[in-house]
Amino acid sequence: MSDLLVVGGGVVGLLSAWSLAREGCRVTLVERGATGRESSWAGGGIVSPLYPWRYSSAVANLAHWSQDFYPALGQQLLEATGIDPEVHVTGLYWLDLEDQSEALAWARANGRPLDEVDISAVHDAVPALGPGFQRAIHMPGVANVRNPRLARSLREALLRMPAVELREDCEVLGFIQEQGAVRGVRTAQGELRSETTVLAAGAWSGELLASLGLTLPVVPVKGQMILYKCAEHFLSSMVLAKGRYAIPRRDGHILIGSTLEHAGFDKTPTEDALASLRASAEELLPALAGQAPVLHWAGLRPGSPQGIPFIGPVPEYPGLWLNTGHYRNGLVLAPASCRLLVDLLQRREPIIEAQPYAPEGRLVDTPLV
Template identity: 70%
Template structure:
């Protein structure tokens, strides 16, 4: 691909943010090239839990709340449209979510009141009736009906298939970007191990790796890798009817009875090696939440790298010091839930459309070192 200029937009990173950005821009008629250093969707997007809500939404700023709320409304239709186009069901699964023994319950209820969200206070007898496999020892609960989870590996598989069907999208896997090309005061392409690729605009959506690429331009993006480990059990399909969160750990039921337990928060650089210490800790949490899992087999254990950012507020927009270079990265723990709104906002800004939310909190201007 030496020196080719084939795209209106070149996207660096094939996770949920890069893939959904590519889909939205392609649906608007742009020619899109998407590059991934390995395979699409195999890093943080694959490794996450897929809860379509921040774990504790009341602990985030209005900037995160705005993106999450828009995305939550968008996900059901996204799942339907992707299954119709590709035959792959991303399994947007509305189960509701229970929080147990929250220390900041009053803040949660106040947030729900301000945001107009339904947040119930069921008694523990009612909770145990709904969730008979729940462990004893929990004193109080909050319940938000309707919260969904998405089966993220299937979501990424469906997006990959949808992009492959579009004549105006080209995907380059196994293509690691090593730097940016500048010409006439603008960023106009990237350098890769296979040569140069040029475009009118370059979008950086490389998650935890975005900071390394921006550093080649002398910019300091405050996005760092934060390791998260998870484990997976296989149970009966009706084992757990709702998501449960206690003491920072969660259980997520899939439609086929798989139960995800997560997650650790570790600052270990770019090391993704699963550890025995984390396995033991996650199993302890799992059995405290759902004692029957003591007799279940762990069928999966993996780690991923979240793109940690200040307050979890992503960077979305053009880099003023480098016209032609755009960012959509730094979503920290909420990449999957914030993705639809982040990518729609990115498209709005790129195409001069009316933005779905105020873009100011996410603008790179003044937030890069």
């Protein structure tokens, strides 16, 4: 029996296991496929909500803590594994926002470095940017993380920790219940028992909780993206306009995203989305016109009400904890979410007020029939 069992091998699950193991816990992580291959692989990796001023303080508080922590996390993982998650500080320009004044007011109220800049200065700083944009605001310290490399480095870090067992290709079929408490999971490979089970299965978390008669309002929300390969210094900063963004990687890859679709668990890329994303790419960066993307993919975000994740114990089932429902912000919220989870499990003062994320009162009890 392990001290803790983590269900789900995305960045939230991997980082939960890593954080708990660093606290001295014995941890088993269970993933139905390969770790880091679902939403964590599919996202863009911007270390900021796309429009932070449009979210509640619950999301902002997690985001701010994580943004400050990411550089140290990237360095720790590089030193531990030799795999660089590439926390890349480029800054972010928002173009032609309808709510620009609200964004600037939010920044002043929260002490965030967000300023209005002349559009000519944007073109000087980002020569690849297309014409026709009128207004811009800029946050200089925003980074992006190369999320597939982040997942790989976390996996490698776990493999090097003697107190961690990693079980991939091991589908969870349900929970072990004893005297009203959860004591592990049933899998295709047999039972895995634990006093504490953390459910961090992203868009699939709701299906697993349904087996206990609980309705978790976390649903799959499909997002499609495309990738281009350019010269290393083609794009100097992240840019965002009309709900679409361009993210530069250090090696010249440029990500363009993303769609927002309610299509169940269907992850099939579509031609309509490809055409729409290419049009956005060419409007933002005209040099991409006529250039074929090198990759087009889709992933499933764990959509939740107001994008507020569920972090903490499930009161109806002692022994069961949640760290899920991060919607569009899983990568930026993951470090703070996992630190908050550890603080609560270790019964110490949490990094931020925990109540907004508590599952209690946010789940619906639906008796099984």
